[in-house]
Every structure is written in structure tokens, then in C-alpha cells.
Amino acid sequence: MSYDTQEPVAEFVTRLVSSVANKDRETGMHLLRIGAYAARLAAELGWSKEQCEMLRLAAPLHDVGKVATPDAILLKEGPLTDDEFAVMRQHPKYGHEVLSMSDYPVMAMAARIALNHHERWNGGGYPRGLAGNEIPIEASITTLVDVYDALRSKRPYKAAMTHEQAMQVILEGDGRTDPQHFRPDVLDAFKRAGQAMDHIFEAMRD
Numbered sequence: 001m002s003y004d005t006q007e008p009v010a011e012f013v014t015r016l017v018s019s020v021a022n023k024d025r026e027t028g029m030h031l032l033r034i035g036a037y038a039a040r041l042a043a044e045l046g047w048s049k050e051q052c053e054m055l056r057l058a059a060p061l062h063d064v065g066k067v068a069t070p071d072a073i074l075l076k077e078g079p080l081t082d083d084e085f086a087v088m089r090q091h092p093k094y095g096h097e098v099l100s101m102s103d104y105p106v107m108a109m110a111a112r113i114a115l116n117h118h119e120r121w122n123g124g125g126y127p128r129g130l131a132g133n134e135i136p137i138e139a140s141i142t143t144l145v146d147v148y149d150a151l152r153s154k155r156p157y158k159a160a161m162t163h164e165q166a167m168q169v170i171l172e173g174d175g176r177t178d179p180q181h182f183r184p185d186v187l188d189a190f191k192r193a194g195q196a197m198d199h200i201f202e203a204m205r206d
Helices: 003-023 028-044 049-061 064-068 082-086 090-099 104-117 137-152 163-172 184-192 194-203
Strands: none
Touching: 003 184, 028 049, 028 137, 028 184, 028 194, 049 064, 049 104, 049 137, 064 090, 064 104, 090 104, 137 163, 137 194, 163 184, 163 194, 184 194
16 A cells, blocks of 8 residues: 555544444453554564555454444343344454455455454354355454454453463364364464563554
8 A cells, every 4th residue: 555545544534443442342442452462473484564554554443343233233232142142143244344445455444353253163153154265364363363352451351361361262272262262373473572561562552
């Protein structure tokens, strides 16, 4: 992407990220961290500087489809019913629809991420139950760093984990998270870049 198009796209992405943060409980810093983690992990995988910058802009938009999810479901304190969860599971498709309206390459990448960030390497995800290389790598990167940041972050229903605790859950599993959820080469790169992930979290705390 050339410099003259990158700046307005970055501004547009920032506005979209703000709309997602205002709709959901996620903080703006969480979404910015997702972009920073994803770009660093892509660099570890050997992506070009331009590709890493595209991912830094695109990854924070992974949950933009939640703007179409009713507040009664999105902000519910307790567990969702089966019907409510079925509604929640539609947000990847909504996000893809919204982001696909743009012709910019970074928005096309964001659309792929939005649609596929809940897919799992072992085929256990949604909305399409994709597995392995059927899942775009940019979505696989975003999935992993989103899990890492969620583990590191305090929520009303859970305490924050240390970097070491979060790494252990991702690499060994905990009953809910399983290493088989993640693309193997992305997981290997994440191991190598572990300290960089911790530094990003500490530098961009809420």
C-alpha cells in the first residue's frame, strides 16, 4: 500500500476500532495491542514490513461484526443461552460483510480475519468449521494473539494471568484452550516471540 493511501485508511481503521470498543466491553488499548502483537508475530514469520503494517491495521477489526449483535446479548453478565450464543456466532459473518465493502487491500485482509478468527486449526471453530490451511494465516495469527491478550487481561469473571501463565495455557492447554486450536508454524513463532508479546502488553496496558 502506498503512503498516500495508507494514511486515510489508517484513520478510517482507527474510527472503526473506536466504534467496536464503544459497543463491546473490550478497551481501545486491547484492540491496539492486538494489532501490535499480530504485526510482531508476522515479522517473526518473515513477512515483509508492508505486510506487517497491513496486519497491524487489519487485526484490530476482527470483532467489528459485534456492532450488529444486540446489547442484551453482547453485554450479558451471565452465560448465554443456546439461542443467544447462536446469535453471537453470527458476528464473524457480519464483520466480513461490512469490511468487504471496501476495495482497499488492508480492508480485504480485515474482512478475511473477521470471518475466520473463530475458526480453529483442528476444525472445531465457527462459523464454517474450517480446518488447517483452509484458514487464512492472517486470521490464525489474530486468533492466537487475541487469546493471549484475553488471558492477560482482567475481566469481571476472571483474574488477569501473568505472561508465564498465559504462555502455559496456550502451549499446554487448560481444558478450554488447546494447542491444537492454533496453526503450528504460528504457534512456533509465538514461542520465539514470547518476550516481545509480554513487552507489548506491558507497554500498552489499559
